[in-house]
Amino acid sequence: MDIKNIHEQVDATLQSIDTMSRAEMSTFFYTRLQAKLDKQPAPTRWQLLFMSLTKPAFAVVTLSLFVVLNITAITITLKDKQQSTTTAESSTMQGFAQEYNLSVSTVYTDKTDRK
């Protein structure tokens, strides 16, 4: 077969479905479909719960709540850390001063010593 013939064959093949009509479903399809639907069990409570949990609106709300709770927890944790750092610093300094007898002398201490 020469090249011209091959091209003609290819064109004819590409055009072979141009006048094609739509395929039709076999008869009693609806009856078989209805029978299949009737056999399907009704969804259980757990399935219904799962279906509502996977709805986009519910997922967005849950995720937002999760993010807000996390931000709140992180904020509280950071505040607590700052406070405990300040307290820890002052108690460390007092301990250091006591160990090396570096306590600050007051007027009352002076007066007592002189007596």
Place this chain on the structure above:
Amino acid sequence: MLITALQQGAQQAFSQLVEAHQHMVYNVALGIIQQQQEAEDIAQEVFIQVHQSIKDFKGEAKLSTWLYRITITKSLDWQRRKTRKKRFGIMQNLFGVNNEVMFETPEFHHPGVAMENKEQAAVLFKAINVLPDNQKIAFTLNKVEGLSYQDVADVMNVTVASVEAYLHRAKENLRKQLTTYYTQTSK
């Protein structure tokens, strides 16, 4: 009105829906998977899914567009499952588990093709079967189902320009395949 009735679970409405769209759903599934019994099974799955999820249908697209999309998704899923089984079958052959040639694609004769074009159409459908998914869908919807470029774009959720591109590439690929086929068969 039909959608409202469907969402309320009216049996009559569902029956009307099936009657109005069963041939369309079947024709699209058949064009993609090229097996009649399986195409009918897919059509059943499509309407079962519609029956179960019609309450979630928001009406952003036409009902027919929604049906086309479900049909295409289920047809492509079926094809992927079949390809996986085929690969497994090839592995079995390699390891000598099964000596039969498994999963040979039978020649497909679309029932809507005229008698004088049947053989050529069978060759064409074999070539369509190996197109990339987007090209296969666009070609099937346009040529097999007869949808306009705009309708194909609505179903595929792309622009008309994209549909034109898919169809152009599909025709190029088909032409290449067919040329190779006829060159080899002429030797």
